[in-house]
Amino acid sequence: MSTRIKEILVVALVLVFCAIIYIGKVSGWMKGVTFSPAVSMIVIILLAASLAVILVLTIRGRLVGRRTVFVYVGIAVALPLFMSISQYIPISPEVRTLHDGLEDLQDGSKVLVSFDYDPPSAPELQPMAESFFRYCMDRDFKIVIMGLWPQGPLQANQAMEKVLEDPKYAAKNYQYGVDWVNLGFQTGNEFVIQRMGTDFRSMFATDYSGANYETLPIVKNVKNFSNVDYVFNLSAGYPGTVEWVQVAVDRYGVKLGAGNTAVQAPQCYPYLRSGQLIGILGGMNGAAEFEKLTGHEAKGTKFMLSQSFSHMIVIAFIIIGNVAFFMGGRKKNLSV
Amino acid sequence: MRREIPLIITGLVGIVFVVQYFIPHWPFNRMNAWFSDWFSIVQACAIWLGALNLLKISLEKIARRKSDWGYAVVIIASFLLITIIGFVEGESFRDPGTRFTWLYDFVYTPLSSTMFAILAFFVASASYRAFRARNFEATLLLLAAFFVMMGRVPVGDALTAFMPEGWRLTDLATWIMNFPQTAGQRAIMIGIALGIVSTSLRIILGIERSHLGGD
Numbered sequence: 046m047s048t049r050i051k052e053i054l055v056v057a058l059v060l061v062f063c064a065i066i067y068i069g070k071v072s073g074w075m076k077g078v079t080f081s082p083a084v085s086m087i088v089i090i091l092l093a094a095s096l097a098v099i100l101v102l103t104i105r106g107r108l109v110g111r112r113t114v115f116v117y118v119g120i121a122v123a124l125p126l127f128m129s130i131s132q133y134i135p136i137s138p139e140v141r142t143l144h145d146g147l148e149d150l151q152d153g154s155k156v157l158v159s160f161d162y163d164p165p166s167a168p169e170l171q172p173m174a175e176s177f178f179r180y181c182m183d184r185d186f187k188i189v190i191m192g193l194w195p196q197g198p199l200q201a202n203q204a205m206e207k208v209l210e211d212p213k214y215a216a217k218n219y220q221y222g223v224d225w226v227n228l229g230f231q232t233g234n235e236f237v238i239q240r241m242g243t244d245f246r247s248m249f250a251t252d253y254s255g256a257n258y259e260t261l262p263i264v265k266n267v268k269n270f271s272n273v274d275y276v277f278n279l280s281a282g283y284p285g286t287v288e289w290v291q292v293a294v295d296r297y298g299v300k301l302g303a304g305n306t307a308v309q310a311p312q313c314y315p316y317l318r319s320g321q322l323i324g325i326l327g328g329m330n331g332a333a334e335f336e337k338l339t340g341h342e343a344k345g346t347k348f349m350l351s352q353s354f355s356h357m358i359v360i361a362f363i364i365i366g367n368v369a370f371f372m373g374g375r376k377k378n379l380s381v
Numbered sequence: 382m383r384r385e386i387p388l389i390i391t392g393l394v395g396i397v398f399v400v401q402y403f404i405p406h407w408p409f410n411r412m413n414a415w416f417s418d419w420f421s422i423v424q425a426c427a428i429w430l431g432a433l434n435l436l437k438i439s440l441e442k443i444a445r446r447k448s449d450w451g452y453a454v455v456i457i458a459s460f461l462l463i464t465i466i467g468f469v470e471g472e473s474f475r476d477p478g479t480r481f482t483w484l485y486d487f488v489y490t491p492l493s494s495t496m497f498a499i500l501a502f503f504v505a506s507a508s509y510r511a512f513r514a515r516n517f518e519a520t521l522l523l524l525a526a527f528f529v530m531m532g533r534v535p536v537g538d539a540l541t542a543f544m545p546e547g548w549r550l551t552d553l554a555t556w557i558m559n560f561p562q563t564a565g566q567r568a569i570m571i572g573i574a575l576g577i578v579s580t581s582l583r584i585i586l587g588i589e590r591s592h593l594g595g596d
Contacts, residue, residue, distance in 0.1 A: 111506040118505045132535035133542075135551045164490040165497035199475060199485055206477060232428065233421035240417045243410070247418065255472050296402075307533075314563045315570060330533050353536040355501060360530055362509040363523070370513045 055116070062123075078127060085128040092120070096361045103369050114362055121358040125350035132349060139317055140334040143302040143324020147180065147275065154274035155187045155267070159289065160197030166281035166306050167200060172332040172345035173304035174204035174279055180339045182214050187263050188225040189273065191249065193237060193284045195230045198253055202227060222252075222261045229253035234284040238292040243269055270297045279304045290316045304331065388587045395585035436460060525561070529554045 069075025080088065096117075099109055150156075158177065162170050181188050190205075192198040205225065208214050219225055228249040231237045240248050245267055246258050259265060266272060276299050280286040286303040290313075293299040300323060305313055307328025316322040326335050329352050332345030394416050401409035439453035439460075447453075466481050467474045474481040514520040531537035532554020541549040583589035 111510065114506045114509050115502045118502050122501065133538060134535050135538050135549075137551070137555055164493040167490065167494060168498070196485075199482075202475075202477065203486065203490075231421065232424040233417065234424075236417040236420045240414065240421075243414065247414065248421070254476060311558065311562055312566060314558055315567045318559065318563050328533070333535075349535060353534040355505075356530045356534045357536060359505045359508055360527060362505060363512050363527070366509045366512065367514055367523075370515075 052112075055112075059119070079129045080127050082129055085130050088124060088128070092117075096358075096365075100365050100368065103365050104372060106372070108369055109365075117358050117362070118355060121354035122351045125354045126347070128350060130350060132353065134333050134337050134346065134349065136334050136338060137331075139314075139325045139327070140331055140338065141324070143326060144335065144338045146300065146302055146323035147184075150184070150186070150274055153185045153187065155189065155263075155272065156181060156275045156277060157189045157191065157270075157273045158201070159276065159278045159280075160190065160192040160201045161194045161285045162200065162279055162281035162306075163194055163196040164200070167203075168348070169306045169328050169332065170279045170281060170304055171200065171204060172329070172343060172348070173326050173335060174201065175207050176332065176336045176339055176341050176343060176345065177277055177279075177304070178204055178208045179211075179214065179341045179343075180335075182208065182217055182219060183339075185217075189264060189267070190225065190227040190253075192230045193234060193288075194281075197279075198227050198229045202253075222256065223263055226261050226263045227253040228264070235288040235292050238284075238289060239296070241269065242293065242297040245269060270299045274300070276301045277304070278302075280309060281306045282309060285309065286313050286316075286322070290321045294321045302326075304335075384590070384593055387593055388590070391592075392585050392587060395581065399585075432460070525557055529557055532557075 066075060069078065099113070102109070158174075160174070178188065190198065190201045192201065205227075209219070228245075229252060231248045233240070233248070237248050245264065249258060249264075251257055252261060270276070270293060276289065276293060278286050278289045278301060280289075280303060286301075286305055286309070289299075289301055289303070294301050294316075301321070302323045302325075303313060304326040305328070307330070310325055310327030310331070313322060313325055317325055326332055329345055329348055333349045336342050336345045397409060397412045397416060401413040405413075436457065439456045441447075442450050442453040443457070463481070463484060466484065470479050470481050473479065475485075476482065512523060512526070514523050528550060531540070532550040532552075537550035537554070546552075580589065584592065
């Protein structure tokens with residue numbers, strides 16, 4: 046069978062799998078499909094055994110191609126979504142300090158949330174946004190939303206809609222304009238933050254849907270950062286957390302917590318160590334830890350099993366690749 | 382004058398932004414506000430310029446039947462579709478339930494998430510083929526990656542649950558992130574900052590003129 050036909054078969058298989066999942070989700074029967082812990086363990090053992098076989102084959106000089114790696118990554122991400130294994134999620138210091146910073150706020154405080162990301166980063170940042178909103182509603186915080194990325198405010202709306210689907214939070218009757226507001230996107234990157242330091246109105250004359258700033262009770266008396274108790278930035282790059290630290294924290298003394306993609310989080314650690322950032326939620330792991338601390342285990346926690354599996358698969362293939370590399374030192378035909 | 386006027390504007394704006402940081406009072410605070418507002422206006426215009434430029438390049442590609450011109454057709458069709466729907470919906474085009482929001486939620490979001498998700502497959506494949514313990518430095522990098530990858534997921538903690546608190550993989554990953562990683566990041570940041578300062582001074586003083594374009 047040629048490689049092209051194999052590829053077409055794999056794509057067809059994935060499409061059929063996706064179609065089954067979609068139909069199952071729409072018709073409702075998919076919700077109940079979960080592997081029991083015993084079946085989950087069998088799946089894990091089978092996966093581990095197949096990786097051991099690959100390792101043995103590698104040692105014997107038969108290397109697997111990148112397509113095999115792709116298939117394993119796909120399995121590692123998809124299968125855990127059906128597994129019913131619970132994981133213990135330890136809390137890292139940077140997530141705990143972020144949570145403690147929020148706990149120090151009084152009920153009913155005003156928080157500004159800047160959505161500086163777009164859909165590609167949503168799988169990591171959207172769970173953070175949703176759990177942050179849940180926490181805010183639990184504490185009756187007033188939520189002011191804005192975005193330095195054009196798609197940010199749309200992501201905020203998605204998160205808010207998702208949270209309000211929960212009857213517990215719908216019953217809170219959070220009113221737009223009074224308890225929360227979406228000021229929308231503004232161009233200008235760090236200059237927007239700088240202008241907000243002196244006058245919010247100059248950057249957001251109207252809200253997301255065109256309502257005048259003055260007519261919105263939640264922000265009517267908000268002139269600058271001194272009228273906001275806490276700023277939470279969800280960021281996937283530039284402009285993002287680094288700019289918020291450099292302008293809002295350094296210049297205006299804002300209390301800032303951040304949620305970053307796993308790729309961006311390492312860039313923000315120097316600000317954490319220097320105390321400019323109160324805390325960081327780094328990637329899906331940060332989201333899961335925050336969910337655990339706030340008592341709302343949701344997407345972040347659920348997806349951590351996939352994350353665990355995919356990390357293990359990548360590590361396994363790095364080990365296999367290095368075995369091939371060292372074996373190749375002795376047998377020339379084994380280098381990958 | 383084509384070069385002098387941009388140089389004067391650059392110098393003036395640069396000096397005002399530096400001075401207003403240290404003297405946030407009139408007239409520098411006022412000038413800072415003007416220039417910041419103008420920056421937003423210019424950037425908003427640049428977004429349109431970028432969109433129209435993309436349209437122009439795509440149309441040229443189709444007209445000249447360049448390679449992969451089919452993708453240019455998709456770009457133009459998507460561009461026109463989302464723009465027309467946005468204008469037809471009016472001021473409330475982003476409200477829940479509008480056709481624009483439907484396109485955003487069910488077309489744009491899954492497509493762009495899918496593109497980004499492909500990265501996981503490439504990272505895994507690239508790690509398998511290229512992440513080698515070739516020398517001491519590469520081995521250090523490999524070990525750091527191993528511990529951080531294991532320590533950043535719950536399974537790492539589970540595998541080292543027999544060890545005392547503070548000695549598990551999560552603790553090791555936290556230590557790597559907080560100390561060696563942060564030290565490296567700081568070194569890079571300080572280097573970048575020094576580079577930005579020197580380049581900015583050259584631009585403000587008119588020594589560096591490459592941003593004005595060549596004659």
